[in-house]
Amino acid sequence: MLWVRHLGQLGLRFVSRLGMSLVFLIHALYGAVRCLPRFSLVVQQLFSIGVLTMLIILVSGLFVGMVLGLQGYNQLVNFSAESSLGLVVALFLVRELGPVLSALLFAGRAGSALTAEIGLMKATEQLSAMEMMAVDPMKRVIGPRFVAGLIAVPLLAAMMSAVGVLGGYIIGHGQFGVDPGVYWTSMQNGVDFVDDILNGVIKSVVFGFVVTWVALFEGYDAIPTSEGVSRATTRTVVTSSLAVLGGDFILTALMFGGL
Amino acid sequence: MAVQDPTRQFTNPMVEVSDLHFAFPQRSIYQGLNVLIPRGKITVILGPSGCGKSTLLSFVGGRLRPQKGRVVFDGDEVPTRRGDALFTMRRKMGMLFQSSALLTDLSVFENVAFPLREQTDLPEELIRILVLMKLELVGLRGARDLMPAELSGGMGRRVALARAIVLDPEMIMYDEPFVGLDPISMGVIVKLIRELNDALGLTSIVVTHDVHEACGIADYIYLLGDGVVSGHGTTEQMLNSEQPGVRQFMQGLPDGPVRYHYPADDYLEDLGRAI
Numbered sequence: 442m443l444w445v446r447h448l449g450q451l452g453l454r455f456v457s458r459l460g461m462s463l464v465f466l467i468h469a470l471y472g473a474v475r476c477l478p479r480f481s482l483v484v485q486q487l488f489s490i491g492v493l494t495m496l497i498i499l500v501s502g503l504f505v506g507m508v509l510g511l512q513g514y515n516q517l518v519n520f521s522a523e524s525s526l527g528l529v530v531a532l533f534l535v536r537e538l539g540p541v542l543s544a545l546l547f548a549g550r551a552g553s554a555l556t557a558e559i560g561l562m563k564a565t566e567q568l569s570a571m572e573m574m575a576v577d578p579m580k581r582v583i584g585p586r587f588v589a590g591l592i593a594v595p596l597l598a599a600m601m602s603a604v605g606v607l608g609g610y611i612i613g614h615g616q617f618g619v620d621p622g623v624y625w626t627s628m629q630n631g632v633d634f635v636d637d638i639l640n641g642v643i644k645s646v647v648f649g650f651v652v653t654w655v656a657l658f659e660g661y662d663a664i665p666t667s668e669g670v671s672r673a674t675t676r677t678v679v680t681s682s683l684a685v686l687g688g689d690f691i692l693t694a695l696m697f698g699g700l
Numbered sequence: 701m702a703v704q705d706p707t708r709q710f711t712n713p714m715v716e717v718s719d720l721h722f723a724f725p726q727r728s729i730y731q732g733l734n735v736l737i738p739r740g741k742i743t744v745i746l747g748p749s750g751c752g753k754s755t756l757l758s759f760v761g762g763r764l765r766p767q768k769g770r771v772v773f774d775g776d777e778v779p780t781r782r783g784d785a786l787f788t789m790r791r792k793m794g795m796l797f798q799s800s801a802l803l804t805d806l807s808v809f810e811n812v813a814f815p816l817r818e819q820t821d822l823p824e825e826l827i828r829i830l831v832l833m834k835l836e837l838v839g840l841r842g843a844r845d846l847m848p849a850e851l852s853g854g855m856g857r858r859v860a861l862a863r864a865i866v867l868d869p870e871m872i873m874y875d876e877p878f879v880g881l882d883p884i885s886m887g888v889i890v891k892l893i894r895e896l897n898d899a900l901g902l903t904s905i906v907v908t909h910d911v912h913e914a915c916g917i918a919d920y921i922y923l924l925g926d927g928v929v930s931g932h933g934t935t936e937q938m939l940n941s942e943q944p945g946v947r948q949f950m951q952g953l954p955d956g957p958v959r960y961h962y963p964a965d966d967y968l969e970d971l972g973r974a975i
Contacts, residue, residue: 562804570801573761573794574863575787576818 462658469657472579473587482585483592490551490586491593495600497550498543502534502601505542506608509533513609514617523617527624528631530609531602535632535641536697539602541689544648547594548681552656555586556677559660560670568661583657590656594649595642602641640696647692648685655681710738714774714871714903715760721768722755729755731927733769737871742897742904744914746949747924748958753907754798756924757873760905761795762786774870791819794864794872798879800856802848802863808835809844812863819867834862838892854885861892871903872896878910890917911950915939923949925958 476482513529559582562568568578606628613619632638656677663673715737722730729752737743747753758764759771762778771778774792781789802811812831816822822830835841838858848856857877864872877889894917897904908914914921915935923931923938923946931938931946938950948956964970 565804566797566799566801567803569763570795570797570803570860572763573790574815574818574867575790576815577787581818 458662461662462654465658465661466654468579469583469587469654472577472584474584475577475580476584476588479585482581483588486585486589487593490547490555490589491596494547494550494593494597497546498597498601499604501542501546502539502604503608505538505601506530506534506605506610507612508608509538509605510609510612510616514613514619518617523613523619524623525627525631526609526613526619527606527626527628530613531606531628531632532637534602534605534609535637537641537689537693539598539605540641540645540648541685543598543601544594544645544652544685545682547590547597547649548652548656548678548685551590551593552652552677552681553674555590555653555656556660556663556674557670559583559586559657560663560665560673563661563663564665564667564670583661586657587653590653591646591649594652595645598641598645598648640692643696644689644692647688651684651688652681655684710736712739713737714739715905716770716772717756717759718772719769720759720766720771722752722759722764722766728927730766730769733924733928735922735929737903737905738920739903740897740901741919742893742906742917744918744921745905745907745924746909746911746914746921748949749909751924752927753909753924754875757795757875757905757907760873761790761793791867792870794867794869796857796860796864796872796874796877798876800848800853800860802851802856802860804848806848807844808840808846808848808851808859811848811859812866815863815867830866831862834866835859837865837896838862839888852885854881854888857881857885857889858892861889861896865896865900865902868900869902871905874904874906874908876908877906878908878913886913893917911952925949 509530510526513526513533514523517523517526517529559568562582568582571578571581610621610624613624614621659673659677659680660670663669713736715735717733717735720730720733722728733756735745735756745753745756755764759766760773760778762771762781765779773789776789778786778789802808803814806814809831812834813827816827816830832841832844835844838861840855840858840862843851843855843859848859851859874893877893878886881889890913893904893906896902906914906917915938918935920934921932921938922929925945931941931943933941938946941947941950945957947953948958954960
């Protein structure tokens, strides 16, 4: 019956960590609000987690768009529907791939860095030192990073979608000779602002929130040793990736599934 | 010297810890600790590793709350303070961490300027003057543009010291300031602790297990062991103490009240078990 006990322990640990992360979230949100008057701190973080993530997002977006162009054209041409290529590429990107892939890449590129940075700040007593200097780390360290994550992820998702659409165009027009006018018109006619774009933006806001929350919590909660920080970094990528993919299913079901 | 009630020794202390009880989930730390930190003096807290010396500073700084007992700083009950009231109190104390705890993304200058920028609205020229004054005091005015990663351990600690005193606190706490320093850096830190204490009229608490350095700078010494104060007195009193626990620690004897052997079953019986 030992496994029952282990299962119970695992369950308890999960619930207690969930509770801790919620308490952390409340503190972090309060810190985020209080750090807003010093927006320069947020701008610094926007640079290090947003701007520096842009390159990987743009390159991946281009490739994803080109793959969509290739696969989409090859299927659509069977039904002589290659005129809808623009629409297919755009809908895939705006509704799903843009928000999801950018959140996953953000978790890998910036989320892990956030966790490692904060975990090491904890390990080297920088957070304690701030507390003793009467500076609240929630306001000075966590808050700006939270706000920056919330702003950066939707923007990155938008960039990914935009570049992806261009990638699809490069393949569709350059490789297969789809008429440019048809490519763009099908997109203009078929993509709805509220149904498609706004829902995509909502998704990426949610993902940005979740990934940043997980990354900051794991860093703040890390055991302050090299091993602890390395584990926390791994957990950030695993947990936030799962949360993004699972959350995407739920959001998609709510938005498009008619559940 | 017998352990007396230390509360009779100093009037109007800077810090008063009385009957402090505290236990982490796995480990008991204090069972009725009584410590008085006199104003304007250097008080050294000695004790073996893991006896809760550094933890004491967390109580004084209000980062931990006692399960029983009182911690009073400058007339204020520390554990009752929370949030902004706690931060207001902390502005009167500086702390030097063992790892220096410099912010690694800021230069030496910005590290020392950090408390000023966070706590005050001083104009940039004034911040510059204040920072350079404090850096000059620790002899690192020329290193202002270096990053923390470029500093040696001793220099890092001096920068941290400049940062700890930049807001002119009334008290400064040193957590293991002598660990991992070469003899020259050690001498510099010892000199600085003494000079700062006397020149700025600070109250200093030095937590260390280094008996030699401690005796060199202490005005008063507390020796912790088993969750209580196992001995206290001036350097001379401590060095000449007949109390076995104090004698063992001050002279570094391998066996005494603190056993050489970690508690174990009977040796011969233990060996016999394998056969």
